[in-house]
Amino acid sequence: MDYTTFGRTGLRVSVAGLGCGGFSRLGLTAGASEDHAIGIVRGALDLGVNIVDTASVYGTEEVVGKALRDVPRDSVVICTKASKPAGDKHFSVEKILESLDASLKRLQVDHVDVFQLHAVPPDAYDYVRAEIAPALLREKEKGKFRFLGITETAPNDHEQEMLGRASQDGIWDTAMLAFHLMDQVARNQVFPHTMAHGVGTLTMFAVRSIFARPDQLSDTMKGLAAAGLVPAELAQRGNPLDFLVHEGGASNVTDAAYRYVRHEPGVDVVLFGTGSHEHMRTNIQSILKPPLPDADRARLATLFGHLRGVGLQLPPPRA
Numbered sequence: 001m002d003y004t005t006f007g008r009t010g011l012r013v014s015v016a017g018l019g020c021g022g023f024s025r026l027g028l029t030a031g032a033s034e035d036h037a038i039g040i041v042r043g044a045l046d047l048g049v050n051i052v053d054t055a056s057v058y059g060t061e062e063v064v065g066k067a068l069r070d071v072p073r074d075s076v077v078i079c080t081k082a083s084k085p086a087g088d089k090h091f092s093v094e095k096i097l098e099s100l101d102a103s104l105k106r107l108q109v110d111h112v113d114v115f116q117l118h119a120v121p122p123d124a125y126d127y128v129r130a131e132i133a134p135a136l137l138r139e140k141e142k143g144k145f146r147f148l149g150i151t152e153t154a155p156n157d158h159e160q161e162m163l164g165r166a167s168q169d170g171i172w173d174t175a176m177l178a179f180h181l182m183d184q185v186a187r188n189q190v191f192p193h194t195m196a197h198g199v200g201t202l203t204m205f206a207v208r209s210i211f212a213r214p215d216q217l218s219d220t221m222k223g224l225a226a227a228g229l230v231p232a233e234l235a236q237r238g239n240p241l242d243f244l245v246h247e248g249g250a251s252n253v254t255d256a257a258y259r260y261v262r263h264e265p266g267v268d269v270v271l272f273g274t275g276s277h278e279h280m281r282t283n284i285q286s287i288l289k290p291p292l293p294d295a296d297r298a299r300l301a302t303l304f305g306h307l308r309g310v311g312l313q314l315p316p317p318r319a
């Protein structure tokens with residue numbers, strides 16, 4: 001495993017981080033047992049991962065708590081989040097603080113390392129900064145968490161307007177954002193600010209569903225070609241990204257997707273979500289490989305650098 005400094009938190013974190021939400025939720029979405037999910041967390045630690053991201057809404061905090069119970073507390077960076085409950089019009093200080101306390105209980109810890117405000121839309125940001133952040137910083141003083149973070153709602157903020165502001169405010173120690181082969185907005189909109197202000201970054205959506213499901217990639221490319229947003233010849237290929245797979249390049253599309261994100265200047269931690277030990281092993285291998293060849297990166301910038309809102313699908317709501 002490779003380790004890096006997580007922005008101004010100063011924490012040393014693995015460049016590959018285990019995401020406990022997304023489509024897989026450690027395998028729970030596909031019906032895997034709690035023991036299997038615990039095994040995924042422990043398997044990640046065995047491979048050198050030392051940063052784990054969960055959230056109150058993922059339904060994985062209890063599993064993470066059980067998986068980490070016998071692990072020295074300071075050997076793993078635990079990140080969790082509180083969100084605006086579905087149906088509520090606004091974030092509320094009271095509910096966010098309740099959520100923090102409930103997360104600590106489910107995780108069986110007296111503090112988390114990074115507490116994040118989850119999926120903040122641009123139009124909520126002024127309120128969040130003025131009301132929620134000061135209340136959270138008082139909880140930080142009580143020792144309930146070490147660093148304050150914020151995450152975006154990628155499908156609702158294609159220009160990354162919220163993080164463009166938040167990363168320059170000096171309030172948030174960490175930021176979680178979308179960045180991938182076909183969504184390169186952060187290169188100009190977020191990373192210059194996070195790097196200038198020492199904000200630690202966690203990237204999500206490296207693969208998500210678009211680079212895991214060949215049919216989705218193919219259908220997306222057809223739609224983009226029909227709209228004149230990508231060259232028509234890409235949509236005619238069985239695998240529209242097969243030009244990345246060659247000797248000296250990527251071994252397949254998911255390999256390309258994780259390597260692409262990992263080596264972007266400004267990226268600290270690449271989150272991967274999985275319920276599969278085999279995927280975890282290959283994903284970590286990909287994240288540790290060298291960058292894609294310069295020519296491939298340049299071609300991806302030319303082909304897709306202008307795209308907005310591609311490959312940011314949300315998982316179906318939990319039953």
Ligand SMILES: NC(=O)c1ccc[n+]([C@@H]2O[C@H](COP(=O)([O-])OP(=O)(O)OC[C@H]3O[C@@H](n4cnc5c(N)ncnc54)[C@H](OP(=O)(O)O)[C@@H]3O)[C@@H](O)[C@H]2O)c1
Pocket residue numbers: 018019020021022023024027053054118119151152153154176203204205206207208209211212254271272273274275276279280282283
């Ligand atoms: N707003 C927010 O705060 C927010 C939003 C979204 C995500 N997140 C965080 O970011 C994390 C990462 O996002 P993500 O879960 O979408 O991760 P991701 O790594 O981009 O995508 C994971 C998906 O790809 C599949 N996959 C992974 N490796 C594969 C491989 N080698 N071959 C084929 N399929 C593969 C997984 O299925 P398998 O189970 O089959 O491997 C899973 O469905 C989340 O877990 C969560 O912690 C935060």
